[in-house]
Amino acid sequence: MTWSSAVARALVVVAGLSCAACGAARGDTAATHSPTATARASTPAARASTPAAASSASAALELRSTLDTALASVRREDDYHVSVAVDDLTTGLRAADGGTTRYVTASIVKVDILATLLYQAQLSGQALTAGEQELATTMIENSNNDSASDLYDDAGGAAAIDRANRVLGLTETTAGTDGYWGLTTTTVDDQIRLLRDVFTSSSPLTASSRQYIQSLMSQVEADQQWGVPAAASSGTAFMVKNGWLPNPTLWEINSIGEVSRDGQHLLIAVLSDDNATEDGGISVVQSAALAAARAASRA
Numbered sequence: 001m002t003w004s005s006a007v008a009r010a011l012v013v014v015a016g017l018s019c020a021a022c023g024a025a026r027g028d029t030a031a032t033h034s035p036t037a038t039a040r041a042s043t044p045a046a047r048a049s050t051p052a053a054a055s056s057a058s059a060a061l062e063l064r065s066t067l068d069t070a071l072a073s074v075r076r077e078d079d080y081h082v083s084v085a086v087d088d089l090t091t092g093l094r095a096a097d098g099g100t101t102r103y104v105t106a107s108i109v110k111v112d113i114l115a116t117l118l119y120q121a122q123l124s125g126q127a128l129t130a131g132e133q134e135l136a137t138t139m140i141e142n143s144n145n146d147s148a149s150d151l152y153d154d155a156g157g158a159a160a161i162d163r164a165n166r167v168l169g170l171t172e173t174t175a176g177t178d179g180y181w182g183l184t185t186t187t188v189d190d191q192i193r194l195l196r197d198v199f200t201s202s203s204p205l206t207a208s209s210r211q212y213i214q215s216l217m218s219q220v221e222a223d224q225q226w227g228v229p230a231a232a233s234s235g236t237a238f239m240v241k242n243g244w245l246p247n248p249t250l251w252e253i254n255s256i257g258e259v260s261r262d263g264q265h266l267l268i269a270v271l272s273d274d275n276a277t278e279d280g281g282i283s284v285v286q287s288a289a290l291a292a293a294r295a296a297s298r299a
Contacts, residue, residue, distance in 0.1 A: 070291035106243030140216035191269035227255025230286035231293035253281030
């Protein structure tokens, strides 16, 4: 993924401040990077008293514990950080480890840009133009940055995306730091919310809008089919969008998507930063995605 010189200069400035921007995006490092998982059942089961609700609450706690244990093997003594969230659409159980820790999105924000455009199109009653559809295809399938910049501007920039995100339920995402869409900050909790907007009917997006995003995420170019797809059962379809960004020497490596594993349909979001190399970060993200999928299959 080649960044424009303007973005590159911005990243050098950000990184030159002793990675202060990265620290600010994560918040309190000591607190947010402890391996404490959060989990939610699909209903407020923990407060209910029926046997079915108690069973659901127990399953959610089991998934949280299993995910916490699974991620322990991914975290090493290196300086990178990784957070992961999984939403099992088959069982309704969800869990996250480092769910509210903030990271820079890099190119995974392209899904958010497209979701914003489609939501705006719904409000106006007009479909995306042929030109916008062409840009959307190259933005998602090829991760083309020029296409993303054009559509980001078409959507109205950071302020418009932030407004759409409030409708989409994203409460921990801030678009376009210093005007650069790739420096948007987010959390795995919010990325799971965005994936639910794309893959479930409980969404402000219409069925046709959701299917449009899914179709593009199912056709990313071959050399970008890493990350979350590592968790898919062999021979099954997957949908993914990845992001990668040197800041300027340590890598942000992120992956969001949908996979099928052992008959379960899973939404998975993995965010990581401070990776020493791009390949090393990809390995971390894939290990985290696989750990999350295995935890869900055992819950």
